Amino acid sequence: MTAPALPATTVAGLARGLAAGRWSSVELTQAYLARVTASQSELNAFVTVTAEAALAAAAAADAARAAGKASALTGVPIAHKDIFCTRDVLTTCGSKMLANFVSPYDATVVSKLAAAGTVNLGKLNMDEFAMGSSNETSFFGPVRNPWDIKRVPGGSSGGSAAAVAARIAPAATATDTGGSIRQPAALCGVTGIKPTYGRVSRYGMIAFASSLDQAGLITVSAEDAAMLLGAMSGFDPRDSTSVDREVPDYVAALDAPLAGLKIGLVREFFEKGLDAQCEQRIREAIAVYEKLGASVREVSCPNLPLSVPTYYVVAPAECSSNLARFDGVRFGHRCESPRNLNDLYSRSRGEGFGAEVKRRIMTGTYVLSAGYYDAYYIKAQRVRQLISADFARAFESVDLLLGPTSPTTAFEIGAKVDDPITMYLNDIYTIGANLAGLPGMSIPVGFADGLPVGLQLVGPHFSEARMLNAAHRYQLETDWHLRVPAAYA
Amino acid sequence: MEWETVIGLEIHAQLATRSKIFSSSATAYGAAPNTQANLVDLGYPGVLPVLNAEAVRMAVRFGLAIGARIARHSVFARKNYFYPDLPKGYQISQYELPIVAEGALEIVLDDGTRKRVGITRAHLEEDAGKSLHEGLPGVSGIDLNRAGTPLIEIVSEPDLRSAKEAVAYMKKVHTLVRYLEICDGNMQEGSFRCDANVSVRPKGQEKFGTRAEIKNLNSFRFVEKAINYEIERQIELIESGGKVVQETRLYDPDKGETRSMRSKEEANDYRYFPDPDLLPVELDESFIDVVRAALPELPDEKAARFVREYQLPEYDAGVLTASRELGAFYEEVVRRVGSEPKLCANWVMGDLAAFLNKDNLEIGNSKVDAAGLALLVARIVDQTISGKIAKDVFEAMWESGESADAIIERKGLRQITDTSAIERAIEEVMSKNPGQLADYRSGKDKLFGFFVGQVMKATGGKANPAQLNELLKQKLAG
Numbered sequence: 014m015t016a017p018a019l020p021a022t023t024v025a026g027l028a029r030g031l032a033a034g035r036w037s038s039v040e041l042t043q044a045y046l047a048r049v050t051a052s053q054s055e056l057n058a059f060v061t062v063t064a065e066a067a068l069a070a071a072a073a074a075d076a077a078r079a080a081g082k083a084s085a086l087t088g089v090p091i092a093h094k095d096i097f098c099t100r101d102v103l104t105t106c107g108s109k110m111l112a113n114f115v116s117p118y119d120a121t122v123v124s125k126l127a128a129a130g131t132v133n134l135g136k137l138n139m140d141e142f143a144m145g146s147s148n149e150t151s152f153f154g155p156v157r158n159p160w161d162i163k164r165v166p167g168g169s170s171g172g173s174a175a176a177v178a179a180r181i182a183p184a185a186t187a188t189d190t191g192g193s194i195r196q197p198a199a200l201c202g203v204t205g206i207k208p209t210y211g212r213v214s215r216y217g218m219i220a221f222a223s224s225l226d227q228a229g230l231i232t233v234s235a236e237d238a239a240m241l242l243g244a245m246s247g248f249d250p251r252d253s254t255s256v257d258r259e260v261p262d263y264v265a266a267l268d269a270p271l272a273g274l275k276i277g278l279v280r281e282f283f284e285k286g287l288d289a290q291c292e293q294r295i296r297e298a299i300a301v302y303e304k305l306g307a308s309v310r311e312v313s314c315p316n317l318p319l320s321v322p323t324y325y326v327v328a329p330a331e332c333s334s335n336l337a338r339f340d341g342v343r344f345g346h347r348c349e350s351p352r353n354l355n356d357l358y359s360r361s362r363g364e365g366f367g368a369e370v371k372r373r374i375m376t377g378t379y380v381l382s383a384g385y386y387d388a389y390y391i392k393a394q395r396v397r398q399l400i401s402a403d404f405a406r407a408f409e410s411v412d413l414l415l416g417p418t419s420p421t422t423a424f425e426i427g428a429k430v431d432d433p434i435t436m437y438l439n440d441i442y443t444i445g446a447n448l449a450g451l452p453g454m455s456i457p458v459g460f461a462d463g464l465p466v467g468l469q470l471v472g473p474h475f476s477e478a479r480m481l482n483a484a485h486r487y488q489l490e491t492d493w494h495l496r497v498p499a500a501y502a
Numbered sequence: 503m504e505w506e507t508v509i510g511l512e513i514h515a516q517l518a519t520r521s522k523i524f525s526s527s528a529t530a531y532g533a534a535p536n537t538q539a540n541l542v543d544l545g546y547p548g549v550l551p552v553l554n555a556e557a558v559r560m561a562v563r564f565g566l567a568i569g570a571r572i573a574r575h576s577v578f579a580r581k582n583y584f585y586p587d588l589p590k591g592y593q594i595s596q597y598e599l600p601i602v603a604e605g606a607l608e609i610v611l612d613d614g615t616r617k618r619v620g621i622t623r624a625h626l627e628e629d630a631g632k633s634l635h636e637g638l639p640g641v642s643g644i645d646l647n648r649a650g651t652p653l654i655e656i657v658s659e660p661d662l663r664s665a666k667e668a669v670a671y672m673k674k675v676h677t678l679v680r681y682l683e684i685c686d687g688n689m690q691e692g693s694f695r696c697d698a699n700v701s702v703r704p705k706g707q708e709k710f711g712t713r714a715e716i717k718n719l720n721s722f723r724f725v726e727k728a729i730n731y732e733i734e735r736q737i738e739l740i741e742s743g744g745k746v747v748q749e750t751r752l753y754d755p756d757k758g759e760t761r762s763m764r765s766k767e768e769a770n771d772y773r774y775f776p777d778p779d780l781l782p783v784e785l786d787e788s789f790i791d792v793v794r795a796a797l798p799e800l801p802d803e804k805a806a807r808f809v810r811e812y813q814l815p816e817y818d819a820g821v822l823t824a825s826r827e828l829g830a831f832y833e834e835v836v837r838r839v840g841s842e843p844k845l846c847a848n849w850v851m852g853d854l855a856a857f858l859n860k861d862n863l864e865i866g867n868s869k870v871d872a873a874g875l876a877l878l879v880a881r882i883v884d885q886t887i888s889g890k891i892a893k894d895v896f897e898a899m900w901e902s903g904e905s906a907d908a909i910i911e912r913k914g915l916r917q918i919t920d921t922s923a924i925e926r927a928i929e930e931v932m933s934k935n936p937g938q939l940a941d942y943r944s945g946k947d948k949l950f951g952f953f954v955g956q957v958m959k960a961t962g963g964k965a966n967p968a969q970l971n972e973l974l975k976q977k978l979a980g
Contacts, residue, residue, distance in 0.1 A: 337591020
């Protein structure tokens with residue numbers, strides 16, 4: 014492909030250029046839209062491109078800047094995962110069920126980022142209803158990994174990760190229920206942050222598993238993530254689970270020295286299943302932290318290996334209920350000529366949902382049904398508390414946990430699609446943070462056979478500032494996050 | 503065989519909040535379909551519920567009024583089932599941890615004895631929308647105005663033993679929720695309705711019989727009829743060798759019978775689980791104290807006070823405290839008259855109630871207000887008019903809106919208390935009826951009434967009855 018070159022590729026860099034008048038938002042938006050168009054047939058990262066609205070918003074941003082009313086992010090293009098409702102724009106959640114759904118309202122994340130002056134380029138592809146780890150369950154076709162287009166970008170925020178990796182969007186919103194930000198960030202060599210549960214409003218974010226879902230970002234750098242996270246965080250009276258707590262200045266906290274930082278390595282994450290080359294990159298990254306003055310010790314979270322089975326009870330249970338509203342009555346897919354009510358339900362849902370979504374709805378329905386509820390749902394909730402307690406104990410002695418984001422680098426499209434269990438194990442290192450509501454990040458720390466490897470950081474509740482600081486200091490020492498796939502350079 | 507009936511009621515009272523329980527839409531009744539349903543009520547993708555604090559306050563108010571335990575920690579759960587009027591595919595309700603538990607109310611039985619009816623729990627939940635069929639040939643319409651309206655479901659223990667007891671209990675709850683101003687009690691609009699669980703068992707048997715649940719009864723009359731029909735149906739069924747099956751039944755008021763709706767086997771598995779979109783409701787002592795301090799005087803307390811303070815019979819006290827408005831009206835009359843509380847009670851319960859009933863008016867819309875009635879009663883007390891004349895005056899007040907004094911003056915109804923005038927009238931009657939006078943004097947005491955009537959007639963009913971009696975006795979004695 015031949016994509017037009019960009020003046021800069023980080024949000025911070027673009028923002029500086031805008032502030033200095035080196036380029037306008039319209040120019041940036043045009044350049045990114047051109048790259049989106051040029052990449053689409055190869056990457057399939059976008060479901061919807063909102064070119065016209067983006068150019069109008071960019072012009073408005075330029076006007077605001079001319080009028081002296083610009084803030085740091087005014088005029089910076091971004092893109093939204095298609096799980097966020099966007100007013101008057103198709104919002105599909107990667108599903109045939111919502112292939113015709115034009116949202117009548119904006120998600121809080123969308124309106125907050127718009128209020129901060131960002132320009133929305135469009136909606137990014139994703140696994141159907143965020144259920145998947147490879148972006149292969151999307152009704153709109155798989156997204157391809159820009160580092161190797163035979164490979165998956167990870168999921169469910171595959172479109173977000175691929176778009177940022179290929180620099181067709183400077184930054185993207187994403188969501189993470191069991192690793193859906195961190196795993197694709199790792200597989201695409203970009204920075205991903207899943208904040209503390211409740212830090213960012215879930216209003217307008219189509220629910221998969223409400224007690225686990227959290228909105229976050231995929232960006233080139235930790236600095237970019239800090240700039241955007243501050244704009245999208247905060248209490249939302251429309252989301253009872255969002256937390257009324259002051260949002261710190263993440264950017265201001267980026268440069269703090271790491272001397273004295275106590276890092277824990279979770280023993281259970283290095284025991285088995287981790288690819289040797291990936292482990293090597295992780296160990297090298299940890300060495301960089303030691304050089305920066307951090308101390309490293311091993312900690313144990315003995316219940317963490319139970320996180321995958323626990324997750325695959327809790328998440329499907331919630332999803333089976335959350336997805337009941339897609340019934341063909343008020344919006345979304347409706348079957349042709351229903352014969353009666355049951356036919357309307359069963360055919361609309363049968364046709365509208367893909368195989369993975371159906372598998373999870375059925376699993377969730379089963380674990381909540383009479384006679385099984387205690388054995389599955391209640392037990393899973395207990396294990397969930399044990400896992401949270403493991404983390405809490407670990408954070409009594411360390412500030413951050415470091416380890417792998419994913420057991421392997423990106424796998425080939427189709428390789429695991431018929432084996433859900435193997436696919437589920439991709440999230441073995443990431444799910445724990447969701448079950449405990451903890452913030453997590455993934456940052457690029459090198460390559461294995463030409464494919465990116467991600468380092469995961471997990472911190473205590475509301476430690477985003479410290480995590481971003483730790484990621485930023487690493488990124489000042491290394492340039493893995495600035496590497497771009499050759500075809501998109 | 504002698505049978506005993508066992509009944510438990512699940513009453514649904516719509517809470518009188520201005521907005522819905524989880525959204526900001528209005529709850530007003532009677533708006534055009536789907537004009538009071540926002541994206542939350544419609545269950546749109548991505549929307550979230552936010553709990554209405556006022557609904558919580560009202561539930562706590564109810565719990566305190568029935569002496570229940572107020573849960574410091576209660577949890578909203580999802581009840582999952584598919585139906586077109588249930589937009590999310592689940593109803594948000596409370597399941598394992600309701601906000602109110604273990605309360606009770608007392609009802610008065612026909613023989614005057616009191617009976618305690620246990621209330622297992624009361625929980626908050628959202629109402630569903632409704633399906634519309636009228637005027638829509640070939641399709642069903644959905645109106646989601648009601649979807650998300652706050653309800654409190656009040657579940658009784660199976661303590662009720664007859665349809666009458668069930669109605670007495672339901673009326674008691676109905677009175678209470680209106681006292682508490684947490685429900686308008688409008689049964690026609692569905693603001694107050696119940697499901698009845700009915701079973702029968704041989705008298706003396708401890709184990710409950712198999713129950714049927716009769717859904718959605720929205721009048722006291724239907725509750726009584728449906729339960730009585732159901733009792734008979736179950737007894738006949740068992741006595742003819744059949745078995746009652748656990749099922750949900752519907753009452754058809756046109757035919758006066760209950761019909762099977764679905765059996766236990768067809769019942770949904772609701773897959774209840776805690777709603778992850780809502781935090782548990784945590785109540786602290788200070789909140790509960792504030793709600794407690796704001797409780798009004800409750801019906802039973804008020805009735806006891808009326809007996810104590812006004813020396814009313816229990817029956818009168820019960821009638822006069824049936825609603826807060828009626829109680830207040832009565833007390834205002836007593837306060838203005840300043841004496842004769844029983845006479846005041848008679849007037850409120852008698853003529854006033856009859857005229858309200860005739861014109862189908864509530865006490866709040868009475869054509870004679872408390873001040874007006876008090877003036878009338880005061881005219882009886884100060885002997886300006888007799889009780890009998892007062893009835894005519896009251897009717898004239900009701901029709902014309904004039905004051906009692908104006909009517910008394912205009913119609914010249916002032917009572918005759920002038921002894922000489924009454925004596926003149928008596929003498930005239932005596933001279934016109936020499937035969938009756940002779941009979942009376944020869945021992946026909948019963949003719950006394952005849953003379954009273956004649957004198958009253960001669961004075962246009964205005965002679966003071968006590969004076970008349972006294973003077974007549976003297977004169978007749980000769």
